[in-house]
Amino acid sequence: MILGRLRKSLTWRLAVSFGGLVTAALVLSGAVNWMFTKQDVREDAFRGLSVVSDFHAELLESYLRGRLQSLRMLAESQEVQDILGWAAGRAGLNRAGGEQNTRSSYGVLGTKAHERLLSKASQLDLADLFLLAPEDPVPVYSVRSGLQSVPELNEKTAKAMASLRTQVLQDHRVAWGKPMPYGPDGSLCLPLALPIKAVAGDRPAGVVLAVLGTHTLDRILDRETQLAATVHSALVDAKGRFAGIGEKEVSRGLNPQLVSEALADGSRVRERTEAAGGSVLRMATPLGLSKTLGFPFDWILITQMNEAEALAPMRALAFRFGGFGILLALGACVVGVFLSRSLVGPLRSLETAVREVGRGNLNVSIDASTRQDEVGGLINSFHAMVQSLRDQTREILEGVNALAASMSEISATAAQLAASSTETATAVSEISSTAEEVRQTAQVAQQKADGVSQDASRMTQTSEEGRFVTREAIQGLQRIQKEMDFVAENVMRLSEQGQNIEDIIGTVRDLADQINLLSVNAAIEAAKAGEHGKGFAVVAHEMRSLADQSKEATEQIKQILSEVQKITSSAVLAMERGAKAVKAGLEQGEKAGEAVERLAATVEASADSALQIAASSHEQLVGVEQLVQAIQNIDEATGQNTEGARQLEMSVRDLERLSQSLKNAAARFQV
Known part of the structure; x- marks a missing residue:
């Protein structure tokens, strides 16, 4: 029915044409604005990811630096000296077969030191704390095991501790180890070895080996931001593999070339890629821990967000703009109707005369028009x-x-x-x-x-x-x-x-x-x-x-x-x-x-x-x-x-x- 009216009525065609022109102009303008605005919004989203990456990087470095400072103070504390004294005394009594009263005095001193160390380890979020003597690679003390027994370690953990102990005794400085699973639940931990300063001489009196848990690191990366609810972060190693800290989904489908470029330039690198949930905006930021804290490796902070959520405000604006365009198109149709009526009336009279001329009647007459526009002409x-x-x-x-x-x-x-x-x-x-x-x-x-x-x-x-x-x-x-x-x-x-x-x-x-x-x-x-x-x-x-x-x-x-x-x-x-x-x-x-x-x-x-x-x-x-x-x-x-x-x-x-x-x-x- 509508197509029939369009074919037979100039008024309808003009009204629809006006509405179509206005709609086309609005659609074209909206498409151009969408294209440029989408790029601007994407740039804003990348800037937001940069802010989040800097925020997380600063928190991670601050946390690790604080824990390092606290552990240095712990290595120089009296409690550590008391535990080393307790261990040395116990070893001497065992060899000499000392009296029971002497054993009791060393036991009271060690128990008090252990209680204080246990409290500090809990405050520092340590999974465990070991003390190692310079002459023996086997730990003499563990916070988790206490004073009653020497802790039993698996072969991999024992090799890692022995390597860190040797490095500290040779270099007389802090040594970080690579992340490793520890404890009954096998949670990821970060080992850290520090020298215990001797009372006399340059040679360390022993080694403090702290097993730092990564739960706090996970909480830092899971902290909500004002940018978007779908911002996720994770740490990966130099090959782009998940380091066990943050959300593992972030590392899925990660391009190793992105990690390589970030490490080579020493600055953040960004990309837009397709993931399981749609398009994501991703940014790789090297933490530089090998330079700042002496890590034997480096972590890359991967931060990403869903592009659809970043573009959500713009889509809402597009819907409002579309509604406004529909109103303008309807108004254009109304204007087209009024304009077409001023054209169709004279044209209908002209149509009747043309029909008579087509039949061969040249005696038809039409009055000259006084209009000055094209219709009058x-x-x-x-x-x-x-x-x-x-x-x-x-x-x-x-x-x-x-x-x-x-x-x-x-x-x-x-x-x-x-x-x-x-x-x-x-x-x-x-x-x-x-x-x-x-x-x-x-x-x-x-x-x-x-x-x-x-x-x-x-x-x-x-x-x-x-x-x-x-x-x-x-x-x-x-x-x-x-x-x-x-x-x-x-x-x-x-x-x-x-x-x-x-x-x-x-x-x-x-x-x-x-x-x-x-x-x-x-x-x-x-x-x-x-x-x-x-x-x-x-x-x-x-x-x-x-x-x-x-x-x-x-x-x-x-x-x-x-x-x-x-x-x-x-x-x-x-x-x-x-x-x-x-x-x-x-x-x-x-x-x-x-x-x-x-x-x-x-x-x-x-x-x-x-x-x-x-x-x-x-x-x-x-x-x-x-x-x-x-x-x-x-x-x-x-x-x-x-x-x-x-x-x-x-x-x-x-x-x-x-x-x-x-x-x-x-x-x-x-x-």
Whole structure:
């Protein structure tokens, strides 16, 4: 229901907006104040913890210092001397077996001293008080055990006492021990050893070992403060472990780094951390007992408080501030209602007029406002707007009527243009197809012309080779003719030499006959000479043999020469026939050369013509391709024109419908 009112009523929205703005401002202011104030309150809480830490530290140091002073006075008291005298006397009587009266006198002295020491130990909150002799580590007296028996100690306590006794006897000064459990209940105690001053000499007469209870220390840390009820304190050692004094819960979840920083700086360190009960503010303060009282260790005082309790006053203030903010938000809503009524009234009248204008009634009228604010400006602007709309609507109606008439004529023209473009596109498409066929024919002719040109080039090359070969052949025949003439001449000379050789052979034959005849005569004369002619007979015989051989050789040469002459005659005849054949071949070669020359001239002329035809065909193909490209461009342009004409026709039809729609829309307005 409320959301419905907010959607429908400006008054409600303005009232809620005013209230929301005031509430948001208050919430933002409160958040900022809370953030800064929370930090200030936390700082105040830490300062309070610092005061509490100083207070507790001073009380602890004062208490321990007072107990140390009291124990020093106790170590120098007569009671201690009496107990030591009683112990020494008892030891001497036991060794010597003294009389009963002497034992009684020492017993009365020791009893009185014991009663006084018991009273002082109770006042000083001592768990026990031991007296130790210099020569014996076993205590000779204990307040808790009295004069009747020597106290029995466990091993750990005995070792601690022996260590403190040795330290005091060596250093002649006070020695503190570490906290330890003592007594039947095992309560935590703090041992302290002091030297007993001797009557004569520097060596201590004994050692007073006081076992100081920590109940008073617990009461000091449990003392209430004015800061907050949740402030708690505890003592921890150097490792952050609970020392047994104070509240153990404080040491739970303690960060050892916090303790280390406090010991390293020698000053207090603080932190904000999460604990089981929520956020806590914690502060660590080193007591410095090792420097002030000579402790062999140091305690750190941990003080903490619950952050929620520290911030409790601020939360109460925040609740009061929230209540005040709610009252302011309600007041802002009331103011918003009154302001919205002064705006909504005129706006409702304006809404009615706007609704009528939205229905097309431009005859609506609204009086001009005398208000000087934005609402008055809006009403006056609306009045001027309605008047301007009336004038513009009249002009639009007139323009729409004229546009409708013009669009009818444009539509008819566009239809005619589309039809003409379609016919033109069809014709151009046919021309393009024809041009493509012509281009293909020209390409085939160009290919054929290129083939003829290449064949003519090869023929020209072949004719040149034939011309060259013919010339070489004619020259070869001429050289053969010359060689044939030279051979014929040599053969004739050889024939003549053969005739001369034949004559020489005849001469040699005659000479052989004469030698034969001479050898016969010589043989006859040798026979006549007898013994003296034997040698001459041998020579004659040899000469006859030589003449016979010469005759045989001559016959052989004659036969050979006859064969040579026959062969020479055949060669001469062959040379004559070869010369005739070479002459005839030379004549035919000259005729063939003339024919080849004429053929070569004819081929060169044909090749030139083929080249001219190929060039013309190429030029014709280029022209045809350009023509085809131009026709294709015309075809594309014609297609684009046709598509444009169709789009124009469709656009004109759309405009015609739009003009009709405008005319119908303008007719709804009442001017």
